Amino acid sequence: MSEAEVKNDKGFWRRLKAGLGKTRSQLATGVGNLLLGEREISEDVLDDLETSLLLTDVGVSTTKEVMDALRLRVSRKELNNTAALHGALAKLLKELLAPLVRPFEIRKDRPFIIFFVGVNGVGKTTTIGKLARRLTAEGLSVLLAAGDTFRAAAVEQLKVWGERNEIPVIAQASGADSASVVFDAIKAAQARKVDVVLADTAGRLQDKTNLMEELKKIHRVVNRFDANAPHEVILVLDAGIGQNAISQAKAFIEAVDVSGFVLTKLDGSAKAGVIFAIAAELKKMGLTKPVYFIGVGERVEDLRPFDAGDFVDALLANE
Amino acid sequence: MFDNLTDRLTQTLRGISGKARLSEENVSAALRDVRMALLEADVALPVVKDFISQVRSKALGTVVSSALNPGEAFVKIVHTELVKVMGEANDALDLNTTPPAIILMAGLQGAGKTTTVAKLARFLIEGRLGAKKKVAVVSADVYRPAAIDQLQTLAAEVGAHFIHSTPDEKPLDIGKRAVVEAKKVLADVLLVDTAGRLAIDAAMMAEIRDLQASLSPIETLFVVDAMTGQDAANTAKAFNDALVLTGVVLAKADGDARGGAALSVRAITGKPIKFLGMGEKTDALEPFHPDRLASRILGMGDMLSLIEEAQRKVDKRSAQKLARKIQHGQKFDLEDFREQLKQMSNMGGMTNMMDKIPGMSALPANAQSKIDDGMFKKMAVIIDSMTAHERHFPDLISGSRKQRIAKGSGTHIPDVNRLLKQHKQMQKMMKKMSKKGGMQKMLRTLQAARPAAGVRR
Ligand SMILES: Nc1nc2c(ncn2[C@@H]2O[C@H](COP(=O)(O)OP(=O)(O)OP(=O)(O)O)[C@@H](O)[C@H]2O)c(=O)[nH]1
Ligand SMILES: Nc1nc2c(ncn2[C@@H]2O[C@H](COP(=O)(O)OP(=O)(O)OP(=O)(O)O)[C@@H](O)[C@H]2O)c(=O)[nH]1
Ligand SMILES: [Mg+2]
Ligand SMILES: [Mg+2]
DSSP states (O other): OOHHHHHHHHHHHHHHHHHHHHHOOSSOOOHHHHTOSSOBOOHHHHHHHHHHHHHTTOOHHHHHHHHHHHHHHHHTTSOOBHHHHHHHHHHHHHHHHGGGOOOOOOOSOSSEEEEEEOSTTSSHHHHHHHHHHHHHHTTOOEEEEEEOOSSTTHHHHHHHHHHHHTOOEEOOOTTSOHHHHHHHHHHHHHHTTOSEEEEEEOOOOTTOHHHHHHHHHHHHHHHHHOTTOSSEEEEEEETTBOTHHHHHHHHHHHHHOOOEEEEEOTTSSOOOTHHHHHHHHHHHTTOOOOEEEEEOSSSTTOEEEOOHHHHHHHHTOOO | OOSOHHHHHHHHTTTOOTTOBOOHHHHHHHHHHHHHHHHHTTOOHHHHHHHHHHHHHHHTTOBOOTTSOHHHHHHHHHHHHHHHHHHOSOOSOOOOSSSSEEEEEEESTTSSHHHHHHHHHHHHHTTSSSSOOOEEEEEOOOSSTTHHHHHHHHHHHHTOEEEOOOTTSOHHHHHHHHHHHHHHTTOSEEEEEOOOOOTTOHHHHHHHHHHHHHHOOSEEEEEEETTBOTHHHHHHHHHHHHSOOOEEEEETTTSSOOOHHHHHHHHHHOOOEEEEEOSSSTTOEEEOOHHHHHHHHTTOTTHHHHHHHHHHHSOHHHHHHHHHHHHTGGGOOHHHHHHHHHHHHHTTHHHHHHHHSTTGGGSOHHHHHTSOHHHHHHHHHHHHTSOHHHHHOGGGOOHHHHHHHHHHHTOOHHHHHHHHHHHHHHHHHHHHHHSTTHHHHHHHHHHHHTTTTTOOO
16 A cells, blocks of 8 residues: 555544544444543443444344453453543454454465455445456456346446446356356456456355355356465455344355455444454354455445454544 | 244243243343344344333233243243334335326445335236336436446336436436326336435435425335344434335345344334345345244244144143254254154154144145155164264264164165265254244245156146
């Protein structure tokens, strides 16, 4: 990232924090707000804190784990006021996310093949458009594969993103076999010496066995072509989705060995606290998978690297 | 995770025996379980709080009949209240106006608005709401790439009149033009698709408010993704404040999400849920059934009725065990399989049980007859010939072990193989059934697989 971009990103986080503060409706009070100043830690403070975690979709069991850890420290008198509690909470949440931080990197393999998977409407196609901009800005050549041959105008949508980025889009007619589209795209990338292939796939709900099988098939076809491919399989998660995101993560990991995540729509009022539950789940499974990026809007530049510290600070932001 | 709320409540209320009144103390304990279950289902916390206090007043002093254990009795109370909260209003579309009756769609990005427009068009064109209608559709989404193309493709598919628009028009102008054109082509209904927008995007919310003011639609439907988390509360409130909503469509309800967002949106807007989106295809639109969704939110899937039926046939403990086994399909080993075979024969065999599982009777008769009770006895004998270790780890059963088991049970190796295969299938099926709404999905899979499997109609 250039210095200007870094600065831009910092500015963004400030805006995001401000945004989060502003959007907190009458229903929800900010976590940070509860912990303002150096008040005594009462049972009410702890209850409200628990409430706030639940309101960000952290989920019952992860919230309980976090609260148990904090309560223990309060009972041991290690935390004596709300300011200390705030610090301890932020630290704990950042630790939970620590294994999810790893910068996104295009490694040496060529073409470097990246798959985008996820349930319907989460932002796969849009994320591809945004990532293509980032990669071309780094001087890489990029080609898009219109692997969603099912949804109406999915190909046209990807083509618009191709035009915006001035990069080729490999597509077949609607209804074509999506594995063959992806295969075509890889062949084309090879012939044209393109560095990166971003492959779009149709949205699918994770419990639809036949659709998950189809995805596995695309994966197999690419894998047969190059044993290291796909080099990344990115699961796109919508910040608005609640506890079902856990089951999405599990199912897509099982089916196509997801290598990382993108969290979209963080410019809205949803806070994606479910990522903490996913982090806990990954830990149980003995896996570490990064969140590479977050989506913060619909424009081509609205993709940011994930920063756990900033993410937690935004979540706990004071009004 | 509290997959089985009934189990948990049974635990919580184990102190109470039949005919007891629910007291302040045990109601509070039980309500904590309900609160957890609702939160796990993504019901928004403020809604959970209100709902809990409502259930508290209903439950206090309730006499627990001896037919149900207190846990089950409590679930019933909660379930009934949930149905009441979700289903009081009339859920039909109101198109009673001078044509064209305008329906405006609103919602967050990617919720399912455009797809729902196509589904509604088809619904009305096919005459599933009174007489067959002539339907026109228009897209006022000038932002999302190829959004207009998407609607055009779908309109052609369902046979709706597509009114053209372009990304450089203003949504307000598109709306006005569409009304004129819809009148000209004598459309009964005009469906207006809009761009997805964040509730906190003041400019975009103003845009749709102006559009609504200009169109005065008879229906303004808020489309919400069934997988939505806590944010459903904020979003529903913001859209309801900005617009006069007349109803809600819960899209992507065909997944395994518990769908607590439905309750949140219903409670916060007070507007009825009119339809469920049950798939990506244009025919996948279903009228809303509050009772089904209530079971699902409570994490009971379709098991509630199975529990009730089973209860009548066998003793309570084994019935609950059966339900538990189904709920926890993951841990279903051969030991459990044998236990289940035994329970099944207690309940009058599989054929009898199938009748009681909702929807099972819809299976073709010869598919049903394939399920033969004698088969189960043989299977139980084979399992009896295994060591405990083998029952727990069926994957260990090698060729030589199979030979020993076949000999011990007076069967042949292919029989043992078949049993192991059936157990695997059963395990898979259990896993599916343990998911919410899994039973129905399983049935759909079975039925879809029917012709391929060569079963005659
Ligand atoms: N506000 C906001 N909207 C986004 C973001 N990412 C995507 N969207 C919007 O979400 C909607 C769905 O995005 P798509 O990229 O089409 O999602 P998809 O996962 O490809 O959808 P399917 O292919 O239909 O499964 C579009 O309206 C996008 O503009 C984001 O980070 N913020
Ligand atoms: N499984 C399933 N998928 C659905 C359902 N409804 C919509 N979808 C899918 O969800 C994705 C988004 O649907 P759209 O209709 O494009 O959503 P939208 O609200 O118009 O999106 P924007 O215009 O980008 O805001 C698509 O992949 C649809 O096929 C449903 O009921 N079930
Ligand atoms: Mg897409
Ligand atoms: Mg749309």
